[in-house]
Amino acid sequence: MVKVRKSKVDPPCNGECPLSDCMRLIAGAWAPHVIWYLREGPRRFSELKGDIRAVTAKVLAERLRQLEADGVVHRQVMQTSPPTVEYSLTELGAELTPAIAAIVSVSERLKRQRGRLGA
Amino acid sequence: MVKVRKSKVDPPCNGECPLSDCMRLIAGAWAPHVIWYLREGPRRFSELKGDIRAVTAKVLAERLRQLEADGVVHRQVMQTSPPTVEYSLTELGAELTPAIAAIVSVSERLKRQRGRLGA
DNA sequence: CAGCATCCCTCATGATACTG
DNA sequence: CAGTATCATGAGGGATGCTG
Numbered sequence: 325m326v327k328v329r330k331s332k333v334d335p336p337c338n339g340e341c342p343l344s345d346c347m348r349l350i351a352g353a354w355a356p357h358v359i360w361y362l363r364e365g366p367r368r369f370s371e372l373k374g375d376i377r378a379v380t381a382k383v384l385a386e387r388l389r390q391l392e393a394d395g396v397v398h399r400q401v402m403q404t405s406p407p408t409v410e411y412s413l414t415e416l417g418a419e420l421t422p423a424i425a426a427i428v429s430v431s432e433r434l435k436r437q438r439g440r441l442g443a
Numbered sequence: 444m445v446k447v448r449k450s451k452v453d454p455p456c457n458g459e460c461p462l463s464d465c466m467r468l469i470a471g472a473w474a475p476h477v478i479w480y481l482r483e484g485p486r487r488f489s490e491l492k493g494d495i496r497a498v499t500a501k502v503l504a505e506r507l508r509q510l511e512a513d514g515v516v517h518r519q520v521m522q523t524s525p526p527t528v529e530y531s532l533t534e535l536g537a538e539l540t541p542a543i544a545a546i547v548s549v550s551e552r553l554k555r556q557r558g559r560l561g562a
Numbered sequence: 563c564a565g566c567a568t569c570c571c572t573c574a575t576g577a578t579a580c581t582g
Numbered sequence: 583c584a585g586t587a588t589c590a591t592g593a594g595g596g597a598t599g600c601t602g
Contacts, residue, residue, distance in 0.1 A: 342546075342547045342550035342551045342554065343475055343476060343479055343543065343546065343547050343550070344476075345550045345553075345554070346546045346547065346549055346550030346553075347475060347546065349550075350546075352594075352595090353594075353595065356462055356466060357462060357463075360462055368563085368564090369563075369564050369565075370563065370564075373564095380595080380596060380597070380598095381564080381565065381566090382565085382566080382567090382595085382596080382597085382598095383594085383595060383596075384565095385564080385565055385566075386594090386595090401564095404563095406563050406564095407563065407564075407602090408563065408564080409563085409564060409565090416553065419549050419552065419553065420549055422545055422549070423542065423545035423546040423548075423549050424462065425545075426541055426542035426544075426545040427461075427462065427465045427466065427469075427542040427545075428461045428462050428465065429542075430465055430538050430539055430541070430542050431461035431462070431464045431465030431468075432461045433538065434464075434465075434535065434538065435461065435464070471574075471575090472574075472575065487583085487584090488583075488584050488585075489583065489584075492584095499575080499576060499577075499578095500584080500585065500586090501575085501576080501577085501578095501585085501586080501587090502574085502575060502576075503585095504584080504585060504586080505574085505575090523583095525583050525584090526582090526583070526584075527583065527584080528583085528584060528585085
């Protein structure tokens with residue numbers, strides 16, 4: 325499911341392609357959003373779902389699992405009366421935020437300067 | 444690989460989602476690579492194809508066109524005996540490079556520190 | 563609340579071949 | 583060289599419904 329097979333081809337960058345490697349971490353719809361919304365602290369499943377309105381529970385769960393498997397997010401089950409689950413960024417996940425922040429920063433700058441992205 | 448497919452759904456963040464907007468710019472396989480390999484200067488079509496071994500001419504052309512449409516790259520037809528085409532980053536494209544560099548940086552750090560991505 | 567199971571379906575990607 | 587045209591593919595995503 326998290327398989328990205330089909331790699332009969334040689335690695336794009338001979339022997340080393342950090343770009344592809346890291347892009348894989350934030351690949352998949354909404355993955356960047358999850359990281360983004362977790363940057364300020366832990367969030368519960370439904371909170372994230374509320375943050376990212378357009379995502380479905382299925383995809384959100386999938387993404388969360390993939391990110392967890394990749395060591396990007398940590399999953400903490402809270403033994404409360406109605407069991408809740410809190411997700412938070414791991415150290416690895418935290419390292420990703422600057423990259424995402426850079427992307428957001430570019431976009432915001434573009435919006436202000438040229439209104440390009442809206443077109 | 445590097446699948447960051449664009450979503451057809453409405454922007455998740457009501458009225459403002461810089462993340463989605465910018466992700467769209469670098470969406471599509473190999474788009475980040477193109478930007479990356481153009482960061483040091485103009486490259487011709489076949490040069491890019493050589494840089495990014497695993498990409499097919501079709502996809503590379505598609506990506507270049509999309510990036511051109513987005514104002515990320517500039518296309519310059521050189522009127523030489525065998526007509527060549529040079530691609531270069533626009534100002535907008537140049538703004539994207541720090542973001543990509545951030546991603547690469549994270550990945551390299553991870554590789555050194557934990558060897559996580561290889562697993 | 564926090565998921566998982568299913569079905570379906572788009573569409574970007576890849577392979578191959580052809581052209582100016 | 584620098585593409586374009588076609589065809590095929592299948593993984594990822596969406597919708598809906600069910601469970602502990």
